[in-house]
Amino acid sequence: MDSRAARKNLYPYFWIGPALVTLFAITIAPTLFLFFTSLHYWELGYPWSERVFVGLKNFVNIFGNEQFIHSIWVTFVYTATAVAVEFVLGFALACFLARPRLAWRGFLLACLVIPMTVTPSIAGLIWRLYFNPNYGIVNYVVGKLFGISPNWYSYSLALPSVILVDVWQWTPFVALILLAGLSAIPRTPLEAALVDGASPWQMLRYVTLPLLRPIILIALLLRTMDALKMFDVVFALTGGGPADATELLSMHVYRTGFYQSGMVGLASAMAVVLLVVITVLSQLFIRLLGERGEGSEA
Amino acid sequence: MRRRSTWPTVAANLAGSAVIVVLFLVPFVWMVLMSFKTRLQTFAIPPVVFFKPTLENYRDLFARGVFGHYFVNSLLTVLASVALSLVIAAPAAYGLARFNFRRKKDVAFWILSIRMAPAIAVVIPYFLIGSLLGILDTRLVLVISYLSFNIPFAVWMLRGFIEEVPVEVDEAAMIDGCSRFGAFVRLILPLTANGLAATSILCIIQSWNEFTFALFLTTTNARTLPTIVTQFLTFQGVVWGEMAAAATITTIPVVAFALLVRKHLITGLTFGATKE
Numbered sequence: 001m002d003s004r005a006a007r008k009n010l011y012p013y014f015w016i017g018p019a020l021v022t023l024f025a026i027t028i029a030p031t032l033f034l035f036f037t038s039l040h041y042w043e044l045g046y047p048w049s050e051r052v053f054v055g056l057k058n059f060v061n062i063f064g065n066e067q068f069i070h071s072i073w074v075t076f077v078y079t080a081t082a083v084a085v086e087f088v089l090g091f092a093l094a095c096f097l098a099r100p101r102l103a104w105r106g107f108l109l110a111c112l113v114i115p116m117t118v119t120p121s122i123a124g125l126i127w128r129l130y131f132n133p134n135y136g137i138v139n140y141v142v143g144k145l146f147g148i149s150p151n152w153y154s155y156s157l158a159l160p161s162v163i164l165v166d167v168w169q170w171t172p173f174v175a176l177i178l179l180a181g182l183s184a185i186p187r188t189p190l191e192a193a194l195v196d197g198a199s200p201w202q203m204l205r206y207v208t209l210p211l212l213r214p215i216i217l218i219a220l221l222l223r224t225m226d227a228l229k230m231f232d233v234v235f236a237l238t239g240g241g242p243a244d245a246t247e248l249l250s251m252h253v254y255r256t257g258f259y260q261s262g263m264v265g266l267a268s269a270m271a272v273v274l275l276v277v278i279t280v281l282s283q284l285f286i287r288l289l290g291e292r293g294e295g296s297e298a
Numbered sequence: 299m300r301r302r303s304t305w306p307t308v309a310a311n312l313a314g315s316a317v318i319v320v321l322f323l324v325p326f327v328w329m330v331l332m333s334f335k336t337r338l339q340t341f342a343i344p345p346v347v348f349f350k351p352t353l354e355n356y357r358d359l360f361a362r363g364v365f366g367h368y369f370v371n372s373l374l375t376v377l378a379s380v381a382l383s384l385v386i387a388a389p390a391a392y393g394l395a396r397f398n399f400r401r402k403k404d405v406a407f408w409i410l411s412i413r414m415a416p417a418i419a420v421v422i423p424y425f426l427i428g429s430l431l432g433i434l435d436t437r438l439v440l441v442i443s444y445l446s447f448n449i450p451f452a453v454w455m456l457r458g459f460i461e462e463v464p465v466e467v468d469e470a471a472m473i474d475g476c477s478r479f480g481a482f483v484r485l486i487l488p489l490t491a492n493g494l495a496a497t498s499i500l501c502i503i504q505s506w507n508e509f510t511f512a513l514f515l516t517t518t519n520a521r522t523l524p525t526i527v528t529q530f531l532t533f534q535g536v537v538w539g540e541m542a543a544a545a546t547i548t549t550i551p552v553v554a555f556a557l558l559v560r561k562h563l564i565t566g567l568t569f570g571a572t573k574e
Binding site: 009014020022023030102104110111112119120121122127181218219225239249250257267268279282283285 | 310340386394397403407414450506509525531538555556557571
């Protein structure tokens with residue numbers, strides 16, 4: 001009887017086993033290897049056997065390194081600004097799209113799907129042309145509208161240009177999530193508020209937003225995680241420059257470990273920091289998902 | 299209740315729609331238009347909207363040689379990785395949908411959390427292991443690395459689709475003498491065909507757009523389309539039309555696919571947190 005019970009317990013693993021083994025081999029094992037390299041000094045181009053064990057020194061070094069601190073700051077500014085703008089715009093768009101008599105909603109939804117599926121590196125490349133101070137369409141439009149011609153390739157405007165591309169690509173995502181949330185809101189509380197004479201602002205503040213809270217958190221978390229990881233758009237749009245103006249964390253890892261210098265050990269330590277931050281956020285996300293009943297019921 | 303829209307409503311609808319079209323659709327359409335312009339038209343001020351399209355940029359792009367090569371690489375890598383992912387993920391999704399076992403929830407969430415790991419962190423060990431094994435710059439190394447995000451995603455998506463099929467279907471099949479695996483292959487998979495298609499398309503989009511792995515793990519032989527940007531970074535001044543042509547060919551397939559599975563897009567991208 002015992003062995004049969006054991007077999008019954010093991011049976012599900014015949015089904016999920018292959019996926020678990022594959023994922024272990026291609027994600028967990030490499031991550032352990034990343035921790036291992038982060039504890040070593042090793043430069044690209046040298047034989048792997050030349051590595052020197054340095055303990056936690058790489059971690060001590062990166063937190064004393066101005067460039068690393070700078071890239072954390074840039075990443076923070078980028079993430080906070082992009083996510084905030086996307087949320088505000090996305091919420092406005094969602095409210096607009098939720099209007100009951102909007103005949104061509106399907107077409108508008110299709111328009112929104114396009115930016116978020118465009119290959120990010122390609123989006124970066126194309127927007128670099130659009131931001132060209134002399135021939136770009138962006139300066140033509142802002143020139144006509146406001147009579148200014150900002151230099152988007154300059155140190156101070158490079159980061160805003162990356163943020164703008166992120167806003168272009170991902171505001172639709174936030175909008176569509178919130179739209180799904182809005183259409184799932186029960187009508188009764190809204191009607192009750194209306195009967196009680198609530199103003200539109202009060203309804204938004206005290207009824208809609210609280211009801212939307214979980215879905216808003218999910219949208220913000222997903223966007224935050226993606227923004228923290230940002231690499232491809234900034235690679236194609238600015239290459240991290242000019243100088244270090246747009247050197248986001250991933251870009252800094254790339255420049256440290258593979259591009260400007262080959263300090264792979266140091267770059268690994270930075271990557272571990274990013275991995276830890278993302279893991280904490282993804283655990284939060286998973287907790288939220290669990291609260292929504294996903295993954296618990298069949 | 300009035301059913302007819304008043305004109306302020308119509309005006310507001312028009313204004314909002316115009317904003318959406320101008321901000322989100324026009325930049326994409328402008329890129330496509332640019333790919334059909336001559337050099338003179340590309341740099342014309344004020345910008346040209348109506349013009350006689352030319353295929354010059356596309357000819358130049360393919361004459362460059364690498365583009366066709368990258369395209370084939372993208373196609374083969376994506377197809378192989380997505381096919382392999384589904385073969386590994388579908389049984390796992392079935393297992394998670396149909397059985398109860400200890401710590402099942404943790405296992406499911408562990409799989410999901412892998413999907414969110416930053417590529418830049420995983421790619422460093424991949425690069426080192428790949429160079430030790432001598433498989434850098436092959437399509438194989440890309441196929442394997444793309445499994446790392448395709449499998450978790452496919453497991454998570456397919457589980458949702460399988461859970462929508464009543465358990466009675468499996469039970470009836472097994473009473474009729476089917477093995478569980480037989481029921482899975484002959485009934486569950488056909489019944490979730492739409493879900494399988496949507497999942498594969500979403501996997502194809504993600505893999506097709508992948509940049510970080512492709513940049514680090516390949517140099518020339520196995521390069522994929524998103525890395526074509528590195529070809530243009532050095533001499534951007536003169537070849538705008540060609541860049542737009544490359545961008546158009548790279549993005550049109552994914553955009554078309556995305557519009558096709560629009561219903562599942564947000565559910566997929568939020569890992570099932572929203573249902574449309």
